[in-house]
Amino acid sequence: MPKLRLRIRPTVKCVDCGFFGFREGGVSNDGSAYLGSRFWECHAERRKDPELSDSHVSLSVGVNTWNVIGCFHRVWELWGSNSKKEKENAKKILTEERYCKYYFPYQSGYEPAGHNEMRRDKRNQRIILLVGLINAAAIIVAALITGILRG
Secondary structure, eight states, rough: OOOOOOOOOOOOOOGBBEEEEEEEEEEEEEEEEEEEEEEEEHHHHHHTTOOOOOOOOOOOOOOTTTEEEEETTSOOOOOOOHHHHHHOOOHHHHHHHHHTTTOOOOOOTTOOOHHHHHHHHHHHHHHHHHHHHHHHHHHHHHHHHHHHHHO
């Protein structure tokens, strides 16, 4: 009887993930809020700060603009107000253990989009390896069948 094999994902922290980053947002001339599509890297030294300084939650980059911390895959997002409650919420989200199918370990020097490319490349390498193993198994089976038929 075959054994049932469960694949259990380990728990991870968002602060250790390569998809954690910043997006620029602001207020347009007509008064409506907007959020840019490009995610920026959150550098390693900022990830180590357990207290999440003001610059973590809301980075003022000019009149009517700010940065929003969040997940590249839109699992969560925080529009910082620099209130104590908002900082506590950000700290909890970033440091609590959770299961996440999008997790990819952070590597310094890559923005979240770069981490996404590395994740895709890693997945493609596994697929190529699997296809190679299937082809090798098919060749062995064909050789065995040919040997049996000739013998």
